Amino acid sequence: xxxxxxxxxxxxxxxxxxxxxxxxxxxxxxxxxxxxxxxxxxxxxxxxxxxxxxxxxxxxxxxxxxxxxxxxxxxxxxxxxxxxxxxxxxxxxxxxxxxxxxxxxxxxxxxxx
Amino acid sequence: xxxxxxxxxxxxxxxxxxxxxxxxxxxxxxxxxxxxxxxxxxxxxxxxxxxxxxxxxxxxxxxxxxxxxxxxxxxxxxxxxxxxxxxxxxxxxxxxxxxxxxxxxxxxxxxxxxxxxxxxxxxxxxxxxxxxxxxxxxxxxxxxxxxxxxxxxxxxxxxxxxxxxxxxxxxxxxxxxxxxxxxxxxxxxxxxxxxxxxxxxxxxxxxxxxxxxxxxxxxxxxxxxxxxxxxxxxxxxxxxxxxxxxxxxxxxxxxxxxxxxxxxxxxxxxxxxxxxxxxxxxxxxxxxxxxxxxxxxxxxxxxxxxxxxxxxxxxxxxxxxxxxxxxxxxxxxxxxxxxxxxxxxxxxxxxxxxxxxxxxxxxxxxxxxxxxxxxxxxxxxxxxxxxxxxxxxxxxxxxxxxxxxxxxxxxxxxxxxxxx
Numbered sequence: 001x002x003x004x005x006x007x008x009x010x011x012x013x014x015x016x017x018x019x020x021x022x023x024x025x026x027x028x029x030x031x032x033x034x035x036x037x038x039x040x041x042x043x044x045x046x047x048x049x050x051x052x053x054x055x056x057x058x059x060x061x062x063x064x065x066x067x068x069x070x071x072x073x074x075x076x077x078x079x080x081x082x083x084x085x086x087x088x089x090x091x092x093x094x095x096x097x098x099x100x101x102x103x104x105x106x107x108x109x110x111x112x113x
Numbered sequence: 114x115x116x117x118x119x120x121x122x123x124x125x126x127x128x129x130x131x132x133x134x135x136x137x138x139x140x141x142x143x144x145x146x147x148x149x150x151x152x153x154x155x156x157x158x159x160x161x162x163x164x165x166x167x168x169x170x171x172x173x174x175x176x177x178x179x180x181x182x183x184x185x186x187x188x189x190x191x192x193x194x195x196x197x198x199x200x201x202x203x204x205x206x207x208x209x210x211x212x213x214x215x216x217x218x219x220x221x222x223x224x225x226x227x228x229x230x231x232x233x234x235x236x237x238x239x240x241x242x243x244x245x246x247x248x249x250x251x252x253x254x255x256x257x258x259x260x261x262x263x264x265x266x267x268x269x270x271x272x273x274x275x276x277x278x279x280x281x282x283x284x285x286x287x288x289x290x291x292x293x294x295x296x297x298x299x300x301x302x303x304x305x306x307x308x309x310x311x312x313x314x315x316x317x318x319x320x321x322x323x324x325x326x327x328x329x330x331x332x333x334x335x336x337x338x339x340x341x342x343x344x345x346x347x348x349x350x351x352x353x354x355x356x357x358x359x360x361x362x363x364x365x366x367x368x369x370x371x372x373x374x375x376x377x378x379x380x381x382x383x384x385x386x387x388x389x390x391x392x393x394x395x396x397x398x399x400x401x402x403x404x405x406x407x408x409x410x411x412x413x414x415x416x417x418x419x420x421x422x423x424x425x426x427x428x429x430x431x432x433x434x435x436x437x438x439x440x441x442x443x444x445x446x447x448x449x450x451x452x453x454x455x456x457x458x459x460x461x462x463x464x465x466x467x468x469x470x471x472x473x474x475x476x477x478x479x480x481x482x483x484x485x486x487x488x489x490x491x492x493x494x495x496x497x498x499x500x501x502x503x504x505x506x507x508x509x510x511x512x513x514x515x516x517x518x519x520x521x522x523x524x525x526x527x528x529x530x531x532x533x
Binding site for chain 2: 066
């Protein structure tokens with residue numbers, strides 16, 4: 001005896017399979033994400049996110065560290081100024097104003113991070 | 114530092130304030146041409162600029178405190194001066210903006226340049242006279258409300274009683290009196306005893322426009338709680354909880370993140386409130402807690418891009434939303450310098466673009482369309498060519514007229530409805 005599936009049952013089963021296969025776009029994206037980051041925590045949108053959000057604001061080791069970082073920022077903005085000074089050649093006797101300013105030490109302060 | 118972080122019209126719409134990442138506030142004033150004709154054209158010109166907040170360093174925690182202005186809220190005008198509250202992550206300041214257009218001349222003891230005269234040379238007495246001078250706009254800090262927030266302030270809202278205001282951070286909401294800076298009352302505290310149990314944070318808070326005892330706060334889990342300050346001193350127990358039930362079969366890793374509410378705004382008539390989550394705008398009737406009465410999709414096509422939006426952090430972008438003067442239209446921003454308007458009554462929506470390249474001043478804006486399917490029509494933009502760095506997070510609508518302010522990353526655009 002061979003069993004033949006009844007047409008209506010066959011259709012119903014096919015439909016069920018199709019429904020199972022149609023995943024929401026969000027789920028598709030989730031699968032993509034989990035494939036790229038397999039170590040992603042099981043608790044989505046949970047404490048990790050929130051903890052990171054509550055901690056916003058760059059942390060420094062101490063206030064000295066903070067002030068050195070701010071000074072570094074200011075120094076980065078200066079380079080254009082010396083470039084504007086004209087070259088001193090030959091027939092001109094240099095005055096203190098003409099001399100370049102002392103360069104910053106190569107040995108960094110121990111306070112710098 | 115020029116990145117605009119907040120935009121707000123005052124109660125008459127004559128002034129428009131913007132705050133930026135560098136702690137500066139710039140106020141624009143409306144100049145109207147042809148005031149007497151119905152087809153007026155208005156222009157907003159710079160009225161005042163001042164440094165509201167400076168970067169600070171918290172020595173105890175070794176943390177940098179950003180000077181970025183998170184919110185500006187205007188106080189209703191009481192006298193000739195204008196007042197506004199501006200806040201960064203930790204400190205709220207009350208600023209007084211006043212005009213000076215006269216100055217006294219003819220002092221008895223002082224020369225015109227301010228030097229003091231030798232009293233022996235004075236032989237007669239005269240009364241100083243007020244003479245007109247070029248308009249000078251001065252901004253001075255009148256109150257500094259500091260040291261009341263452990264976490265980062267996300268909202269400030271002035272009460273309709275015009276005496277108090279609230280400030281909200283991630284876990285707490287405080288009630289202040291505008292005259293008193295050395296104390297504030299804590300009215301909401303959702304900090305768990307054990308921080309490991311933290312599951313949600315406060316994302317926005319606002320006072321009801323007319324009921325001075327009512328305020329709402331939204332959470333990162335997509336809920337809104339309405340609280341009544343008459344019920345108890347500490348409003349941890351809400352009076353109403355607004356939450357749309359979720360279909361559990363649709364749940365994904367992203368569900369909670371995209372349900373986080375980034376902004377909540379009461380309607381002007383006080384009967385509704387609007388919330389903005391990552392993909393939609395929802396209008397709630399204050400009398401119905403179990404679901405919103407209207408839902409508008411802002412950029413549904415992003416649902417199939419959530420993976421990349423999570424990777425580039427865009428999924429955490431906090432978009433604001435606003436009502437027009439008569440609560441018939443709502444507006445919110447999107448990516449690619451697009452912003453969206455939803456006409457509630459006519460069930461129409463439009464996508465417009467704020468960009469100098471694609472429109473000239475005084476030219477009518479052309480509606481934009483994002484193509485989601487395969488075949489892209491002419492003038493449509495495909496989802497993959499959207500620029501996610503060009504985000505419009507802050508928008509504001511004039512309280513009476515159809516004038517809107519839209520902030521792109523570095524620029525402020527002002528659009529006016531074309532009156533036929």
